[in-house]
Amino acid sequence: MASAPRWVEAINKALSHPDNKGKIIYQVATVDASTAPHARSQVHRAFMNPEGRPDLPLLVTSTDVRTPKVAQLRVNQRVELAWWMEGSQDQFRISGFAHIHPSPAxxxxxxxxxxxxxxxAALKALEATTFDWExxxxxxxxxxxxSMRASWCVPRAPGSKLDSYEEQKKWPREVPLEPQNxxxxxxxxxxxxxxxxMLIEPISVDWVELxxxxxRRTIFTREGEKWTEQLAIP
Ligand SMILES: Cc1cc2nc3c(=O)[nH]c(=O)nc-3n(C[C@H](O)[C@H](O)[C@H](O)COP(=O)(O)O)c2cc1C
Known part of the structure; x- marks a missing residue:
């Protein structure tokens, strides 16, 4: 069976470094319809892959369907993210495609x-295996x-105009999974x-070890469905 590219192991190893505890935030860049770049922090939730395809890993994150990044991804699915793990002094720069799966509601x-x-290829493989996105x-x-769930309950799209902080006082602070009322x-x-x-499918990974x-610097590139590895000048 195909195996996971070495960069997945490198990220998991870096994440398990005691001084990298909580280093699960990366900055994800998209481009808008006018090709202007936009970057923002997002939480890495997990890795996943299509069944039987560890060679096609994806990063799992999430978002609010009303945010501008979703509109940007409808126009252009290319993304790049930068992930700095200070404890181990590793930078991972991951370039690829992002996919948003919103609620049917x-x-x-x-x-x-x-x-x-x-x-x-990874997202296509998920589609082909009738992956249960929902x-x-x-x-x-x-x-x-x-409290995190409450952030998807704000009345208007994140980034919309807010007249005063007073308005926020009326918003829910917590959204429990088991409603009490x-x-x-x-x-x-x-x-x-x-x-x-939000799933991110890497097609190239640039790993810098400071x-x-x-x-050291290693560039992993997916050619078709095969990963290649090239040393580079840091
Ligand atoms: C530490 C941190 C983690 C964040 N994690 C997420 C996340 O996982 N998903 C997300 O959509 N926004 C997250 N945000 C908010 C985004 O950075 C951004 O402000 C928001 O999503 C709006 O982005 P957009 O206008 O580019 O769509 C996070 C912000 C911070 C500071």
Whole structure:
């Protein structure tokens, strides 16, 4: 059976370094319709792969379907993320495709998943194996804390104008998975409908090791469905 590319092991090893505890935030860049770049921090939730295809790993993160990044990904699915792990002094720069799987209950066109480009072999493989996107979305949603879940309950799209901090006082602070009353139930439905699964399919990974002297750099590239590895000048 095909095996996972070595960069997955390198990331997992870096994440298990005691001084990298909590280093699960990366900066993800997208481009908008005018090709202007936009970067933001996101939480790495997990790795996954199509069944029987560890050679086609994907990164799992999540977002609010109403955020601008989703509109950007409808136009252009290419992304790059930078992940700095200070404890071990490793930088991983991952380039590839992102895919948004929203709730089927999101209003109108927002319920449509973003396009999957033909070259996105891992995402295409998931599609071909009738992967249960909705089950994965709910699995990730259910793992979130009640306060985190409240962030998908804000009344308008993140980034929309806010007239005063007073308005925020009316918003739910926690959205429990087991509603205690009608209000909790309404909030849970809203959070669930705004919550979107975001998968990132790497096609190239640039690993810089600053914790070693002399520093090292390795570039992993997926050609078709095969990963190649090239040493590079750091
Ligand atoms: C530490 C940290 C972690 C974050 N994690 C996420 C995340 O996992 N998903 C997400 O959509 N936004 C996350 N955000 C908020 C984004 O950085 C960003 O502000 C928001 O998603 C709007 O992005 P956009 O306008 O580019 O779509 C996080 C912010 C911080 C500071």
């Amino acid at each position: 999101a209003p109108g066109d927002a319920s449509q998943p973003t396009p999957i480009p033909a070259e996105a 089950a994965k979305r709910l699995e990730i949603f259910n793992k979130m804390s009640p 009608g209000e909790d139930e309404k909030n849970l439905e809203m959070a669930k409908s705004n919550f979107a699964l 914790g070693i002297q002399p520093n």
